[in-house]
Amino acid sequence: MPYWIKRTLFLIPLAVLLLSGCAKQEPYNYAALEQSKPRSILVLPPVNNTVEVNAPYIYLSTISRPLAEKGYYVFPVTVVDSLMKENGLPSPAEMHAVPLDKLTKHIGADSVLYVTIDEWGQKYQVLSSKAVVRATLKLVDSRTGALLWDTEAFAQYQSSDGGGGLAGALIGAVVEQIAGSMIDRTPDLSRIANNGSINNQVRGLLNGPYAPESLVQQH
Amino acid sequence: MVVGMLNFKTTRLFIVLISLWLLSGCVKPANEIYYWGEYEQLIHDMYVDPGKADAVAQIEKLTADIQKAESTGKQVPPGLYAHLGMMYSSQGQAAQAEAALREEQKLYPESATFIQGLIKRASKEKS
Numbered sequence: 321m322p323y324w325i326k327r328t329l330f331l332i333p334l335a336v337l338l339l340s341g342c343a344k345q346e347p348y349n350y351a352a353l354e355q356s357k358p359r360s361i362l363v364l365p366p367v368n369n370t371v372e373v374n375a376p377y378i379y380l381s382t383i384s385r386p387l388a389e390k391g392y393y394v395f396p397v398t399v400v401d402s403l404m405k406e407n408g409l410p411s412p413a414e415m416h417a418v419p420l421d422k423l424t425k426h427i428g429a430d431s432v433l434y435v436t437i438d439e440w441g442q443k444y445q446v447l448s449s450k451a452v453v454r455a456t457l458k459l460v461d462s463r464t465g466a467l468l469w470d471t472e473a474f475a476q477y478q479s480s481d482g483g484g485g486l487a488g489a490l491i492g493a494v495v496e497q498i499a500g501s502m503i504d505r506t507p508d509l510s511r512i513a514n515n516g517s518i519n520n521q522v523r524g525l526l527n528g529p530y531a532p533e534s535l536v537q538q539h
Numbered sequence: 540m541v542v543g544m545l546n547f548k549t550t551r552l553f554i555v556l557i558s559l560w561l562l563s564g565c566v567k568p569a570n571e572i573y574y575w576g577e578y579e580q581l582i583h584d585m586y587v588d589p590g591k592a593d594a595v596a597q598i599e600k601l602t603a604d605i606q607k608a609e610s611t612g613k614q615v616p617p618g619l620y621a622h623l624g625m626m627y628s629s630q631g632q633a634a635q636a637e638a639a640l641r642e643e644q645k646l647y648p649e650s651a652t653f654i655q656g657l658i659k660r661a662s663k664e665k666s
Contacts, residue, residue, distance in 0.1 A: 360649035377586035381579050388617045389571055393649035396618030398582055399625050399657070428652025507583060530572065 348523040353468040356461045359529050360393040362429035365401050365412040366455065367436045375440040375506070376412055379455060382510040383435070386518045391531025395429060424462045431468060434458045440506060452476040453509040457517065459525070469525055473513035477505050573616035576604030582622075594626045601626070617647055621654065628661060636661065 363383050366376040380401070384394045403426075404415045416434055423432060439454035453476070459469040518525045577600040584592035601623045608615045624639035637658055644654040 360647075374587050378583060381583035381586070384582075384616070384618055385573075385575055385579060388573060391572075392617075393647045394617045395650065395653060396621040396625075396643075398585065399618070399621050402625060403657070426653070426656055428649075430649070532572070 345520075345522050348469070350469075350526055352461070352466050353459075353526055356431065356464075356466065356468050358392070358430035358459075358461070358468065360395065360428075360430045361387055361433050361459065361528075362395045362400065362423065362427055362431070362462075363387070363397055363433045363435070364415045365397070365404075367412045367416055367434075368440075369436060369438050370440040372440040372506075375437045378504075378507055379435065379437055379440075379453075379510050382507055382514055383433075386511075386514045387433070387525070387528075388530075390518055390525050391528030393528075393530070395427060400427065420460070420462050420465055429462055432460050432462055434460065442505065448479045450476065450478050451505040451509055453506055453513045455510075455513065471517040471520070471523060471525075473510075473517040475509040475513035475516065477509055572614055574604065574608035574611055574613035575616055576607055577601070578604065578616060578619050578622070594629045597626045598623065598630070615646065617650075618643070620646065621650065621657075624657070633661065 363380070366379050368376045380397050384397055388394045404418075409415050409418065420432065423429065434457075436456045437454070438456060439452050442449060442451040453474070455473045457469075457471050457473060458467060460466065461468055517523075581592050581597050581600060585597070601619060604619070605615055605623075620639045620643035624636045624643065627633075627636035627639055640654050640658055644650050
């Protein structure tokens with residue numbers, strides 16, 4: 321094989337990688353979001369479709385930060401949760417069923433974020449451990465009910481055997497299980513999942529009014 | 540096989556490029572507006588491990604965070620003052636609770652309807 325082919329061959333996988341990366345994703349249609357321009361987001365406690373009872377509130381502890389850093393006013397998730405519970409809505413499913421006009425009257429948010437948790441938790445296999453977080457997010461206009469933005473937040477962690485062969489892998493898995501029983505990876509995974517979806521360059525959430533860059537964006 | 544045919548330098552360049560691509564990724568680096576301190580961890584603990592986050596401990600940590608925010612020149616994040624207000628309220632410290640709620644509204648006018656509702660509710664409970 322001629323030398324120059326050898327020299328340039330490595331560009332092929334690189335090009336494939338670049339093409340497969342962000343470029344593959346179709347840009348989100350932001351028409352509704354741009355028209356609504358919400359200043360504030362009310363995040364309701366997530367509906368849980370998994371068996372992990374703590375999933376909704378662990379998730380809830382990780383969602384205010386990326387949304388606020390995106391420039392939105394995010395209502396205090398714990399205060400909202402308590403208020404709803406005091407008013408006879410003990411579960412997230414019941415909170416999600418509250419009509420928008422009632423939410424608007426009492427809370428006054430421009431938009432409401434409905435989150436559903438689809439996968440959550442750690443799985444231990446023979447040679448490795450795996451942790452996963454998957455949630456669906458839907459942002460809705462409080463006045464019209466129109467869908468403004470939606471996304472899937474996903475992240476997973478897979479322990480590697482560290483190249484120590486089978487014995488090394490077994491020890492690795494045991495260490496993972498011992499450590500894993502004390503260290504819950506789901507809060508960090510949840511943060512990674514949220515960051516990846518909210519800050520995605522082609523399908524992420526647009527900047528809100530408190531974002532420093534929003535001044536530049538608004539001509 | 541393809542990589543095997545390449546010399547060491549090219550392979551290394553390839554790895555560097557891939558790493559750069561992965562690092563640059565689709566996610567923008569965070570240059571944060573707010574000082575978050577213990578707020579997220581307290582929310583986590585009050586639901587998952589309530590013994591670690593009783594109201595007294597929360598008030599202490601949140602007020603410390605507010606001072607740290609001031610000293611680092613960052614803003615107190617949305618929701619923190621309202622959350623602090625709820626903690627004061629749970630301890631029967633009505634005046635501090637109301638002051639914290641008003642601070643939330645002062646920083647973030649978007650919260651007005653919500654905060655006014657909470658203040659009204661609290662004053663009804665008192666009387």
